[in-house]
Amino acid sequence: MRNSIRIGAVAAASALVLAACGSAPEDETTTTDSTSGTENTAAAESVDFKACMVSDSGGFDDKSFNQSAFEGLERAESELGVEIVTAESTSESDFGPNLEAQVAAGCDLIITVGFLLSQATVDSALENPDVHYAIIDDLADNDFDGTIDAPNIKPITFETDEAAFLAGYAAASATGSGTVGTFGGLEIPSVTIFMNGYAAGVEYYNENAGGDVQVLGLDSFSGGFEDQTQGQNITQGFLDQGADIVMPVAGPVGLGAASAIQSAGDAWLIGVDSDWTQTAPDYADIVFTSVLKNIANSVFDTIDETVNSGFSTDPYLGTLENEGVGVSDFADGTVSDEVLAELDTIREGIIAGDIEPSLAE
Numbered sequence: 001m002r003n004s005i006r007i008g009a010v011a012a013a014s015a016l017v018l019a020a021c022g023s024a025p026e027d028e029t030t031t032t033d034s035t036s037g038t039e040n041t042a043a044a045e046s047v048d049f050k051a052c053m054v055s056d057s058g059g060f061d062d063k064s065f066n067q068s069a070f071e072g073l074e075r076a077e078s079e080l081g082v083e084i085v086t087a088e089s090t091s092e093s094d095f096g097p098n099l100e101a102q103v104a105a106g107c108d109l110i111i112t113v114g115f116l117l118s119q120a121t122v123d124s125a126l127e128n129p130d131v132h133y134a135i136i137d138d139l140a141d142n143d144f145d146g147t148i149d150a151p152n153i154k155p156i157t158f159e160t161d162e163a164a165f166l167a168g169y170a171a172a173s174a175t176g177s178g179t180v181g182t183f184g185g186l187e188i189p190s191v192t193i194f195m196n197g198y199a200a201g202v203e204y205y206n207e208n209a210g211g212d213v214q215v216l217g218l219d220s221f222s223g224g225f226e227d228q229t230q231g232q233n234i235t236q237g238f239l240d241q242g243a244d245i246v247m248p249v250a251g252p253v254g255l256g257a258a259s260a261i262q263s264a265g266d267a268w269l270i271g272v273d274s275d276w277t278q279t280a281p282d283y284a285d286i287v288f289t290s291v292l293k294n295i296a297n298s299v300f301d302t303i304d305e306t307v308n309s310g311f312s313t314d315p316y317l318g319t320l321e322n323e324g325v326g327v328s329d330f331a332d333g334t335v336s337d338e339v340l341a342e343l344d345t346i347r348e349g350i351i352a353g354d355i356e357p358s359l360a361e
Contacts, residue, residue, distance in 0.1 A: 045081050046081040046082075046083075047080065047081045047082055047307060049080075049082045049083065049108050049109075049303075049306075049307050050082065050083045050084070050085060050105070050106060050107045050108050050109075051073060051076055051077075051082045051083070051084050051085075051107070051108065051109050051111070051303045052084065052085040052086070052087070052102040052105065052107035052109065052110045052111065053069060053070065053073050053084070053085075053086050053087070053110070053111045053112070053113065053299075054086075054087045054089060054095065054098045054099055054102065054110065054111075054112045054113065054117065055069075055070070055086070055087070055088045055089050055113050055114075056089060056113050056114035056116055056117060056225070056251075057089050057090055057091050057092060057094070057116070057224075057225065057226065058225045058226065058251045058252055059088050059089070059090065060086065060088055062225070062251050062252045063251075063252060063254075063255065063274070063276070063279045063280050064251040064252065064254070064272070064273045064274065064279070065113060065114065065136070065137070065251065065273045065274075065293065065295055066113050066114070066251075067274070067279065068273055068274050068293070068294075068295040068296045069111065069113045069136055069295045069296065069299050070086065071296040072295060072296035072297060072298065072299025072300045072303075073086070073111070073299055073303075075296065075299075075300045076299070076300050076303040076304065079300075080303060080304060080307055082303060082307060085102060085105050085107060087099075087101055087102055092116060095112075095116075095117050095120035096120050096123070096124070099112070099120055099121070099124040100124070103124065103128050103131055107131065108131075108132060108306070109131075109132045109133070109134065109302075109303060109306050109311070110124070110131060110132070110133050110134075111133070111134045111135070111136065111156075111299060111302065111303075112133065112134070112135045112136070113136050113137075113295075114135075114136060114137050114138070114190070115137045115138045115188045115189065115190045116186075116188070117135060117138070118135065118138045118140060118142055119142055121133055121135045121138075121140065121150075121153060122140055122142060122149045122150050122153065125140075125149075125150035125152050125153050126149075126150045128152075129150075129151070129152055130152075131152065132152055132154070132306060132311040133150070133152055133153045133154070134153065134154040134155075134156055134302050134316075135153060135154075135155060135156065136156045136157075136295060136298070136299075137156070137157060137158070137189075137190035138155060138157070138190070139155045139157060139315070140153040140155050141155075148313060151313065152311075152313070153313060154302060154311070154312065154313050154314070154315065154316065155313075155315040155316070156295075156298050156299075156302060156315070156316045156318075157315060157316070157317055157318070158293045158294075158295075158298075158317070158318035158319075158324055158325050159193075159317065159318065159319045159320070159324075159325060159357070160190075160193050160194050160197060160272075160291060160293050160318075160325050161193045161194070161196055161197025161200070161357045161358045162197065162319060162320045162325055162350050162357045163197070163291045163292060163293075163320060163325040163326050163327050164193075164194045164195070164196075164197030164198040164201065164247075164272075164291045164357075165197045165198070165200050165201035165204070165346070165350065165355075165357040165358075166201060166327050166343055166346060166347060167197075167198060167201060167247065167270050167288075167289055167291050167327050168180075168197065168198035168199060168200065168201025168202040168203075168204075168205070168215075169201040169202070169204055169205045169339075169342070169343060169346060170201075170288075170289065170327075170330060170334075170335050170339060170343060171198075171201070171202065171213075171245045171247075171268075171270065171288065172201065172202040172205035172206065172209075172211050172213040173205060173209065173211075173335060173336070173339045174245065174268075174288070174334045174335055174339075175213055175244055175245055176244055177242045177243065177244045178211075178212060178213050178214060178242075179213070179214045179216060179238075179241060179242040179243045179244065180202060180213060180214070180215055180216070180243055180244070180245040180246065180247075181215065181216040181217045181235070181238035181241075181243040181245070181246040181247070182194075182195045182198050182199070182215065182216075182217045182218065182220075182246065182247040182248070182249065182270075183195075183217040183220035183221060183222065183231075183234050183235075183238075183246075183248055183249070183250065183257075184220070184221045184222070184248075184249045184250055185221065185222050185223075185224055185225040185249065185250030185251055185253055186221055186223070186224065186225070187221050191221075191249045191250070193358070194247070194249040194272055194291060195217075195218055195247075195249055196218075196358045196359045197357050197358055198215070198247055198270075198291075199215045199218055199359055200356070200357055200358050200359045201357075202215050203359070204346070204355070209342075216238050216241060216243055217234070217238060217246075220234055222234060222250050222253045224253070225250055225251035225252060225253055226251075226252060226253065227253060227256075228252060228253055228255050228256030228259070229256055230253055230256065231248055231250055231253035231254055231255065231256030231257040231260075232256035232257065232259050232260045233256075233260075234248075234257070235248065235256070235257040235260040235261060236260045239260060239261070239264050239267055243267065244266065244267040244268065245267065245268045245269075245270060245288055246261060246267065246268075246269060246270065247269075247270035247271075247272065247291070248269070248272070249272050251273075254269075254271070254272070255280065255283075257269060258276075258280060258283040258286065259283075261283075261286050262283055262285075262286050267286070268286055268287070268288035268331065268334070269283060269286050269287055269288060270287075270288050270289055270290065270291065271287055271289075271290035271291070271328075272290065272291045272293070273290075273291075273292070273293045273295065274290065274292065274293075275290045275292065275328040276290045276328075277290070277328070287328075287331060288330060288331050288334060289327050289328050289329065289330045289331070290327065290328040291325070291327055292325060292326045292327060292328055293318065293324075293325055294318060294323065294324050294325065294326070297324070298316050298318060298324065301316065302316060319351075320347055320350055320351055321351045
């Protein structure tokens with residue numbers, strides 16, 4: 001299986017301190033007893049605070065960014081004692097009514113998940129100036145004047161190109177065919193930032209390691225985040241052209257890509273947003289790595305800050321430096337010790353500002 005991938009040394013990315021754990025300091029809802037070493041579940045006292053969330057059309061079980069955001073909300077319920085309310089969208093027409101329902105429910109903080117909710121979030125925030133909002137993957141600046149369009153919205157964004165750059169470099173080092181691929185769900189900033197970072201990492205490998213790796217799909221989009229058949233077809237097209245590592249940036253559409261790769265038996269998938277070995281375990285055997293956007297931690301931190309310190313519109317920005325983004329462990333035997341060491345150096349270069357993690361405009 002996957003015999004077209006160049007096998008490196010025995011060490012995988014467990015030796016590489018790249019997998020981000022997020023900006024929140026502890027695992028989900030457990031603590032460890034210092035005397036016995038056993039884990040205990042911490043019971044939070046209830047507080048008078050209602051944290052609410054509206055999903056994108058992918059729903060809270062999308063194995064991707066909506067699900068990760070929901071996990072952060074659940075963690076806040078467990079650890080902070082807040083009440084939570086959710087509204088799941090099945091299409092863009094649900095955004096406005098879902099926001100109206102959460103305002104009517106008396107939410108103290110409404111978190112909307114995804115760029116596509118931007119205008120609906122701004123409209124609701126302007127109509128309800130006493131309610132606090134946060135939006136994931138958007139600056140809430142729809143007129144592009146450099147300011148938030150409503151004074152009661154906190155943007156939550158991520159420099160995912162930084163982490164995707166690392167994944168692209170690693171993929172370029174590991175490909176056996178010299179061809180890798182990527183595609184997006186929609187041509188929106190929160191999607192293309194992954195793709196550009198990935199391609200930039202491949203380009204950096206070609207320039208600095210003497211490679212000649214081709215990236216397919218930089219102008220390929222499935223047209224949405226629901227149709228898994230589209231993901232399967234696009235990926236099969238890449239496989240037919242020789243690609244052996246593919247990164248879909250398309251939410252549940254990526255499951256279609258995973259199906260095509262698993263059927264091929266000689267290629268790898270790069271997951272996005274969350275660790276796909278955990279969120280899509282049926283495909284764990286084909287996951288090369290995942291580009292992590294630690295949305296769950298950003299949601300928890302935003303709620304925690306609002307409950308304990310008061311609401312702030314200061315943007316949350318997840319980076320390699322603050323571990324808001326990162327990459328998960330690489331599949332065993334796919335990335336050599338030499339490349340792992342190079343990735344450590346590259347990571348530090350990105351943090352220092354010496355390496356540009358996106359393609360030049």
